[in-house]
Amino acid sequence: MSDIIQLLPDHVANQIAAGEVVQRPASVVKELLENAIDAKATRIQLLVKDAGKTLVQVIDNGFGMSVTDARLSFERHATSKIASAEDLFQLNTKGFRGEALASIAAIAHVEMKTKREADELGTLLKIEGSEVTAQEPIVTPVGTSIAVKNLFFNIPARRNFLKSDQVEMRHVIDEFQRVALAHPSITFTLHHNGNTLFNLPNANYRQRIVGVLGSKANEKLVPVNEETEIVKISGFVLKPEFAKKSRGEQFIFVNDRYIKNSYLNHAITAAFEGLLRERTHPGYFLFLEVDPKTIDINIHPTKTEIKFDNEHDLYAIIKSTVKHSLGQFQIAPILDFQRDPNLDTPYSYQSKNIGTPTIEVDSNFNPFANEKPKGTSSSGNYGGSSYSKKSTEGWESLYVGLESKMTGNLEQSNIVEVESEEVTGSFFEDKEVTQNHITLQIQNKYIISKIKSGMMVINQGRAHERILFEEFLQHITINEAVSQQLLFPVTLSVSPQELSLLSTIREVLESTGFIFSKLEDETVEISGVPAAIGNQEVGIIISDLLTAVVNETEIENELHTHIVAKSLAKSLAIKSGKALSTAEQEDLVNRLFACKEPTISPTNKSVFITYNTTDFDKKLL
Template sequence: MTDIIQLLPDHVANQIAAGEVVQRPASVVKELLENAIDAGADEIKLVIKDAGKTLVQVIDNGKGMSVTDARLSFERHATSKIKTAEDLFQLNTKGFRGEALASIAAIAHVDLKTKRPVDELGTAIEIEGSTVKSQDIAVTPTGTSVAVKNLFFNIPARRNFLKSDTVELRHITDEFHRVALAHPNIAFAFYHNGSELFNLPKENYRQRVVHIFGNKTNEKLVPVEEETEVLKISGFVGKPEYSKKTRSEQFFFVNQRFIKSPYLNHAISAAFEGLLKDGYHPSYFLNLSVDPKTIDINIHPTKTEIKFDDEHTLYAILRSAVKHSLGQFNIAPVLDFEQQSDFNTPYSYKNKAGKTPTIEVDQSFNPFADDSGSSKSVDSRTNYKSPPTANWESLYVGLESKSNNGQRDEVDFNFEQDHNTETIFSDTSVETSKTTFQLQQKYIVSTLKSGMLIIDQNRAHQRVLYENFLKHMTIKEATSQQLLFPLELGFTPNELKIIMDLREDLEHTGFVFSNVTKETLTVTGVPVGVPESEVSIILEQLISDVEHDVPDANFSAADLLAKSMAKSLAIKNGQTLKNTEQEHLVNSLFACKEPNVSPTNRPTFITMSTDDIEKKFV
């Protein structure tokens, strides 16, 4: 029998490796930016076309590469970062696996131009699908320029799995934020289809956060500083009142590397315990510095997960540091047992005895005395005569009954007996006419000819609102309620772009916007029935839904908007409904085109037949 195990060709192995390293254009952006940082660059430019599908180019002013290094950089497991296995426990660089460029070159067209400061001329290399097409001497600035074109050109199935340009650009922007936040000492520029999205100069950490997320972020930040033998913490957390329903502003950096850690995230949540509303998450931008020997960053291909030697200690230190900062800056409520200086006696009164106030009473004063009487009200100190008091009996003049023989007037009698008329309406038939009742402030129970109907009030109302919003967006004739005082809401540039992409559909539901700037949005009108206090919540929920379920080319943005608004405005479980409200909701639900399921395809009601109920008693 012949042997069946064989070595894979290099180009096949590279394509398999690319499946781990390169999942979408954002993966290419991450790898190229990290290589530029490792090259010692202090100015990095990112150029994107068609959300990275056509072009991803990173230009830096780093130390560049020699002719040999430029050629070897595209070989598998070729790296300048480590030489022995022991170096894996002393990593201070970003890329060290030596697979990034080889994997990218296997699935795209790559143009590399590089030059060292000591060289007069640089090197230019063109690669298509792991095959070197050309290698020449070129005139190029000091540093390196890597242009990745036509990503997944030789893997059509993988290219078809890419989302719309809006989705892919959002992933690229997220990766850019993570790298730029970790390195405020490096200047970054970001261009998409010829337009500048970000231009970040060299600055301190607070300025970098504000430049990325908008000027209004500055007032939201609370500094966190802590240094121990095990861990050094620096950065900022957001004030509780600015918490969001999304986790878009949560960043952990360990040794200037972005990571995801649910365990450490729980430490932050524990520090904010009691300060946040349900469903809201704190914002944080925290840098953690630890000994490289105590972490393992090679447990995940994308290197976004890290294994710590002692997570429990880090958890306790992080939680205490954040809680201390919230208390130090009077964000969290604290108990202060020190006496306030406002209650102290002034120094000039130190030797003075307390003076008891005196009260003088004029015992001869009679408020009912007539002016003609002998009793007069005179102030003994000022000899002032008080003004005369009118005869108090005159207050009752004209109030005697005008009827004869001391009998009460008929009109007065009817007025006194008005409270007896309520017995006319106290018929018990009102109670017996109920067709629905509420169960545990969550379900509406109604009777059927064949048994019983149980409706989930939250899902049912979502279905009703969802179809109403879709109808308004279709006919484009929604009624708007103008606000007396316009609302000015602050958003990050990325969040504002999401709202502007959906602006037309939002206006068809009844929203009216004006004065849109780079960071603020003024709302002058809302849909009828939407309270003013819910506007920011609705828009935040919409942004959250778009970020987690972004509509691609074959998905309706109007549908997503209708679902999001219905979820925000629907009656919540635990809300008491009057009998008329219950009946109106039931009637509205069964007037819908699809009353059986909610907008998220969950059942809105169940039925129990009389036979099912009888079986329970068998």
């Protein structure tokens, strides 16, 4: 029997490795940016076309490479960062596996231009599917420029799994922001299809965060600083009132490397206990510096997961540090049970001398000095005051017209009695009508309605969501939404990414009744809203809408209407706990069954369940 185990060809092995390293265009962005940082670049440009599917190009002014290094960099496991296994536990650089460029070159067309400062000419290298097609000397600036074109050109199946341009570009921006936040001393620029999305100059941590999130982010930041033998913590947390329903603004960096760690995330959230609204998450930008010997980075191909030797100690330190910062900057109350605030000296008296209080007594004071003496007289004086009896002449005039007034009052009282009888009659009629109602609300959450076969239990919140969802879809389709003009326009501050997203769905929002008078310079001014929205709800609804759009796994142009309608319906639907009158209950039931899909909510959850009378018979046997 012949042998069946064989070695894989190099191009197949590279494609398999690429599946671990390169999952989407954002993966290429991450690897190329980290290589530029390791080359000690001070200025890095990222150029993207079609969300990275057509082109991802990174241009830096770093050290550059020689002709030999340029060629070796595309070989598997070729790296300048490590020489022995012990070096894996002393890593201070980004890329060290030596897999990135080889994996990228196996599934794309790669063109690299590089030049060292000491060389007169640079090197041009072209690779297609791991095969070198050209290598020649060229004139190029000092540094390296790598252009990755037509990603997954030789693996159509992988290319088909890529999402829409908007989703892929969101992942590219996420990777760009993570690298840019960790290295504020480097100038970063991002261009997509010829448009400049980010231009981040050399700055400190606070300025870099403001550059990424927008100018309004500066007032949201609370500094965090602590240094211990285990870890040095610096960075910022966002004030609790700016917590969001998504986790988009949560960044933890360890030795200038972005990581994902749910355990440390929980430590930060625990420090905000009692300060956050329900179902919201805090925002933070924390930078940790630890000894490289105490962490293991080499446990995941993307190097975003790190194993700590002393994770429990880090948890306690981070939680205490964040809680201390919130208290120090008067975000959270500080409790000191040993101090009595009543004993604190007022600020205005702190510099005054303490004197002994004195008591002064007026010896000449007589409380009875001004009292008038009481006189006793039988001729009209009573208790010291004169009393004169009034004349009783003409007393008959007091009764003139009294009989007519009494008659009139009696007539009016008879009229009142007749009216009360009429009102009482209508009251009994109303009571008789209410006995014919066929709905009942239970625990201000469910509506029970009578049907021929038994009864139906309706979730009032999901039912209202379905009703509003179809109404908004209809408004968007026929563009006949009712809009109410605001007396004072509502102004919202958004990040550049949120502003770009709002610009994309602006037309759909205007079809639902929103009117935007300004949409630029990180500012959104809304002068009109749908009739069902109040002024105070505009900011929350727009924030929830952006969160819903960002969190969608698939965003296509034809689905924008569904995403907007679903988000608005969820925000405006009545919630559990709201009491409804009988008329409101019946109106909700009637409108629900006028919908096209009354059985499920916009989030694909059941709206109602039915019970047959036979079910009750079985239970009551």
